[in-house]
Amino acid sequence: MRVLVIGSGAREHALVLAASHDPAVTALACAPGNAGTASIAEQHPVEANKPEAVTALAREWGADLVVVGPEAPLVNGVADAVRAAGIPCFGPSAAAARIEGSKAFAKEVMQAAGVPTARSEVVDNPARLDAALDRFGPTWVVKDDGLAAGKGVVVTDDYDKARAHAVTLLDGGHPVLLESYLDGPEASLFCLVDGTTVRPLLPAQDFKRVGDGDVGPNTGGMGAYAPLPWAPEGLVDDIVARIVQPTVDELAERGTSFSGLLYAGLALTSDGPHVIEFNCRFGDPETQAVLGLLETPLATLLHAVATGKLAEHPPLQWAPGAAVTVVLAAEGYPGRPRVDDLITGADGEGVLHAGTRRAEDGSVRSSGGRVLSVVGTGDDLEAARSKAYDVLRSVHLPGGHHRRDIALAAARGEVAVPGSEQTRAMTSG
Structure with a gap:
């Protein structure tokens, strides 16, 4: 092939x-x-x-x-x-990819399919903005309705910051989506879909904020890990049954069958999983962690999806343990990144390139905001974290920066779904 x-x-x-x-x-x-x-x-x-x-x-x-x-x-x-x-x-x-390309369209599909998601409202006129903001928050969730490479959302308790982001989007000709805030940890579930059949991959969690402790502006993603040791039993099956399959069926009913990778970005709330967003492709940086554990031959699997034969494909096989991805970003990211810096140590095992190019002299140079992803695997999250950060220490990018807390809370057992037995144990302890 x-x-x-x-x-x-x-x-x-x-x-x-x-x-x-x-x-x-x-x-x-x-x-x-x-x-x-x-x-x-x-x-x-x-x-x-x-x-x-x-x-x-x-x-x-x-x-x-x-x-x-x-x-x-x-x-x-x-x-x-x-x-x-x-x-x-x-x-x-393109018609099915609107599930990511238009958040308003995604909301319409979810409403029709009975899929749990945040309350929302689209604002396309500045004259309606203030009244709409008054119907939300605090906390305010303000999103660009179109594609924004993961950086078009602001989540804040500050009304002025929420309004300023919305005004910037509207001034740029972009409709604004306001959403109610969802509690609970976030998770990503990738599902292979061939129009009818759904096959979930391992659940993952990514880290959008640029700084440790989830501070600073949103990015395209600064790291991820898989699977989720804190996930309640049966979580993946529940998400497929209540969220992914109904969405796939609704799209098929509309004559826009989805074939490819449907990514559900979720908040695992005290009332069960709710959709934050759908994406129409593999997510970055979760893909690096998830595929780091996949043992099933990938090309054959994706060919089965592309040809409508996913139901005939054998069950997926996974390596035991965990995988952690840490992103090395250029100075200035997620704003204007510095480029054309010399990168050394980028040829090691587990180092995946993103914003890089090969110069005429054979050296590797930076060419984008998120420059490299370093993937570590191990028997558990702590071992996978150690491997990823050990490899990262051998990579040098002038002015480069990365988060130091990817998967740290999960490795320490400090992540739980609100209302779960684990939450009650953490609270009482």
Whole structure:
């Protein structure tokens, strides 16, 4: 099988690395890729958001499977174009990708499907903003209705900050989504979907804020871990039954069947799991941790999804233990990142590239905000954390920064769902 992965981040490096271990894969390419993917796959320049450009490359290269990593190409219809050319493609249609591309559309689908989520209101006129804000908060949750690479949301107890973010979005021509605040720890559940059949992967948790202790602005994600040792028994089955399957069925009812990876971002509240958001693709940085534990051959699995044969695929196999991902970001991120810095120590095991490029002299240079993801695996979270941070100490990026508390609270047993037996034990102890 000839597999072409579209994208250039650490998520795509993780996908390419996992696909390289699949015995069915005979050729592997990544477009446009990065300095890390170049060591295990052919590199091809492509405008990833252009359906005709991706389709032309897939045809010319002779791809048997195209895997679209980022959300923007999916929202722009890249998967539709590739499938129209007769090439199996892992990734939803543009119509189905609206589940991420428009938060208002996602809310409409969830309401129709009876899926638990936060109360919400869309504001597209500044004249309506103040009255709408008065119907929410504190705490206020203010989101960009469209794609924002994980950085379009502000969660704050400060009315002025909430209003300022909403005004900035509206001034930029972006509708604003206001939501009620949901209590409880957050979790991410990736589900493979072929239009009807749903197969969940391991649950994970990511860290959006830039600083230790969840302080500072939101980012695209500064780290993640999987699985969740604090998750109540039966959590994944409950999420699939109450949230993912009804959403998939509702999309199919609308004639917009979802095929690809449906990512449910969840708040595990005292009233059960509630959806914070849906994404239409593998999440970054959770993918790096989740795929670090997957033993099932990935390309064969994704091909089964792309060809509507997921129900026929054997049960997924997972390595025991845990995985932790820590993101190394460039100076200035999540604002304007510094670029073109020399990176050393980035070729070690568990180091996945994102914002990197190979210079003419062979050195690796930074080219984006989130530069590297370092993945550690171990028998438990503490061992996986130790491995990830040990590897990270050998990597040098001038001005680079990372969080030091990824998975720390979970490793210490300090995370629990409100109202659970674990919460009561923690409170009484």
